[in-house]
Amino acid sequence: MFCDDVWKRSARLIRAIHEHPFNTALSAGTLDRERFAFYIVQDARYLEAFSRALALASARATDTEDAVFFAESAHAALAAERTLHAGYIEEFGLTADDLAGIGTSPTCLGYSSFLQATALADPYPVLAAAVLPCFWVYQDVGTTLLENTAGVEDHPYRAWIATYSDPAFAESTERAKNITDRLAATTDDATREAMARAFFRATEYEWMFWDSAWHRETWPTAEWLA
Numbered sequence: 001m002f003c004d005d006v007w008k009r010s011a012r013l014i015r016a017i018h019e020h021p022f023n024t025a026l027s028a029g030t031l032d033r034e035r036f037a038f039y040i041v042q043d044a045r046y047l048e049a050f051s052r053a054l055a056l057a058s059a060r061a062t063d064t065e066d067a068v069f070f071a072e073s074a075h076a077a078l079a080a081e082r083t084l085h086a087g088y089i090e091e092f093g094l095t096a097d098d099l100a101g102i103g104t105s106p107t108c109l110g111y112s113s114f115l116q117a118t119a120l121a122d123p124y125p126v127l128a129a130a131v132l133p134c135f136w137v138y139q140d141v142g143t144t145l146l147e148n149t150a151g152v153e154d155h156p157y158r159a160w161i162a163t164y165s166d167p168a169f170a171e172s173t174e175r176a177k178n179i180t181d182r183l184a185a186t187t188d189d190a191t192r193e194a195m196a197r198a199f200f201r202a203t204e205y206e207w208m209f210w211d212s213a214w215h216r217e218t219w220p221t222a223e224w225l226a
């Protein structure tokens with residue numbers, strides 16, 4: 001199956017995501033607020049782009065059930081997750097001015113642009129493969145975080161962990177995998193190869209997204225603009 005194959009081929013990258021200092025610190029509850037705040041702000045921007053890519057997947061879906069799934073996911077990305085983000089933004093005491101002053105990072109823009117370009121210019125099966133790591137990687141990381149933090153009281157990132165370890169979320173991941181497997185099974189070799197490349201690229205961006213939050217990535221040229 002396509003999904004099992006690309007997941008296996010991503011094993012080293014997935015391990016690097018689990019072992020990334022951002023995620024080990026998140027798990028230990030020692031992740032500093034500045035890094036998490038940076039992540040949340042970038043993620044809120046990413047989610048807007050991701051939601052548009054899912055809405056386009058819904059519009060382009062050839063199967064009505066798949067269209068429903070992508071439309072619901074587009075809504076969930078904006079609604080449920082924004083509640084989570086709004087909660088943390090309030091907790092960190094970030095004002096509208098603070099948010100406006102935090103530029104979109106190169107990695108956030110890269111991942112968002114990649115998804116939107118794929119949504120607009122690539123075959124529909126490639127788009128399905130490109131959005132899959134977003135579901136799968138978070139479900140995988142969320143479940144591991146829940147296992148590792150089950151006994152911890154008052155974990156500062158409990159709400160984040162609960163969102164991604166929710167069984168309903170595992171169900172969405174299964175749906176996204178089933179859709180992608182079905183599309184891969186019924187398309188040609190060249191498109192299947194493009195699907196694998198899109199899956200790997202998105203998974204690389206998932207690692208980069210955490211890494212960019214850890215380093216609070218900025219534009220190296222930012223200071224040269226007035």
Ligand SMILES: Cc1ncc(C[n+]2csc(CCO)c2C)c(N)n1
Pocket residue numbers: 043046047050073074076077081133134135136138206209
């Ligand atoms: C960089 C980044 N990648 C994936 C997710 C997870 N995620 C966001 S929306 C959605 C599906 C619909 O709820 C999922 C799984 C995230 N938050 N940030």
